[in-house]
Amino acid sequence: MTASLSTQPPARSTPRAPASGDDRRGFVAKATAVLIGGLLVVFPFLAGLRVFADPLRRQGGRGVFLKITSLDSLADDGTPREFPVIADRRDSWNSYPSEPIGAVYLRRIEGPAKVEAFSVVCPHLGCFVGFIRERDIFRCPCHTSAFALDGAVISGPSPRGMDKLECQVRTEGGRDEVWVKFENFYTGRTEQVAKA
Ligand code: FES
Numbered sequence: 001m002t003a004s005l006s007t008q009p010p011a012r013s014t015p016r017a018p019a020s021g022d023d024r025r026g027f028v029a030k031a032t033a034v035l036i037g038g039l040l041v042v043f044p045f046l047a048g049l050r051v052f053a054d055p056l057r058r059q060g061g062r063g064v065f066l067k068i069t070s071l072d073s074l075a076d077d078g079t080p081r082e083f084p085v086i087a088d089r090r091d092s093w094n095s096y097p098s099e100p101i102g103a104v105y106l107r108r109i110e111g112p113a114k115v116e117a118f119s120v121v122c123p124h125l126g127c128f129v130g131f132i133r134e135r136d137i138f139r140c141p142c143h144t145s146a147f148a149l150d151g152a153v154i155s156g157p158s159p160r161g162m163d164k165l166e167c168q169v170r171t172e173g174g175r176d177e178v179w180v181k182f183e184n185f186y187t188g189r190t191e192q193v194a195k196a
Contacts, residue, residue, distance in 0.1 A: 063165075063183035065168065066182050068085065068180050070176065071114065074108040076108060077108075078107050079136075080118075080138075082105050084103050085180070085182050087099065101182070102119070102182060104165060104180055113167065115167050115169060116151075117165040119184070124143060124187060127142035129147065137154060143157050144156050145158035147161060160189070167181075
């Protein structure tokens with residue numbers, strides 16, 4: 001028995017019309033891509049907006065008044081005391097409620113101002129200044145700059161006295177509270193210039 005060879009050309013397959021399921025999948029994929037693209041643009045924008053609106057960055061980046069302590073927590077004799085500065089801190093992605101953002105020295109003084117406030121940061125190169133109670137002076141452990149109780153330089157390489165911070169005594173609920181405008185300043189300069 002001999003096999004016969006067919007002379008018919010092979011049948012062409014007709015292109016298949018996309019099924020409605022394919023259409024749907026294509027639409028969903030495109031919509032997802034557009035949505036993700038939109039989020040990539042909008043999310044950083046909103047994060048940046050929140051950073052800009054942060055109270056610690058308002059007023060052109062200058063400090064804001066923060067409550068530090070009650071007036072009666074300060075000694076009557078003018079001895080300085082160190083306090084942490086607590087604030088709600090935020091970065092682009094997270095918020096950190098009631099975080100320490102720095103520290104200040106407060107001392108009770110005569111006159112209407114009642115309280116003096118100094119940054120603990122040394123104006124020379126930024127180490128933290130300590131208070132030496134036995135000698136009634138502030139002293140920086142890094143390069144031994146020494147400062148008087150009013151913040152003036154006594155000795156050492158610091159180009160200026162300790163950075164003074166604006167301070168207010170506010171009465172709230174019958175209690176005198178000490179508020180400080182907390183700021184950071186450039187080191188190594190003769191003038192006290194707040195960082196923006
Ligand atoms: S950092 Fe304070 S004396 Fe140098």
